[in-house]
Amino acid sequence: MNSIIYRQCPVCHNAISESMEWVEDVEGVKRIYCKRxxxxxFDHKPPRQPVYDINYNKHFFRPGDIRKAGIMAAKLAELCQKKWKRPNILEAGAGNGLTVMLxxxxxxxxxxxxxxxxxxx
Known part of the structure; x- marks a missing residue:
């Protein structure tokens, strides 16, 4: 766990480390929770990625893709419902919308x- 957070919140611009909380590290990218x-x-912008437009995403309805989206949606639902009664969830980079649909x-x-x-x- 990292106790010092250097990047301000992109939503409220909070830069006070004590009002931020480390969530997890995934492949070198820290996920930070702003209590404010x-x-x-994310603690920094991810590396530049290829363009995932509609032509790319319209092919992702294979059984493995659906299974992965289901696992991710279930975990996200579990985490959000522990903290909030009726959470609003925004998926940035929704792709084909499968996770949102689930x-x-x-x-x-x-x-x-x-x-x-x-x-x-």
């Missing part, structure tokens, strides 16, 4: 945005 505005964010099927208020506007749900 209830946002979880979260909605679980009764959660979920939305998705993507750089390709056709993929926003």
């Amino acid at each position: 505005c209830d946002t979880i964010y 979260l909605r099927a679980m009764g959660l208020n979920a939305f998705g945005i993507d750089l390709d506007e056709k993929l926003s749900v």
Whole structure:
């Protein structure tokens, strides 16, 4: 666990380390929770990625893709429902919208945005 957080919250611009909490590290990227505005964010911008537009995402309905999205949606639902009664969940980079659809099927208020506007749900 990292007790010092250097990057300010991208939502409320909070830069006070004591009001931030480390969540986890995933492949060198820290996920930070801002206690001031209830946002979880990355400690730095991820490396530049290829473009995942609608042409890329329309092919991801294979059984393995659906299974992975289901696992992710279930874990996200579990974490959010521990803290909030009716959480609003925004998936940034929603791709084909599968995770958002599964979260909605679980009764959660979920939305998705993507750089390709056709993929926003």
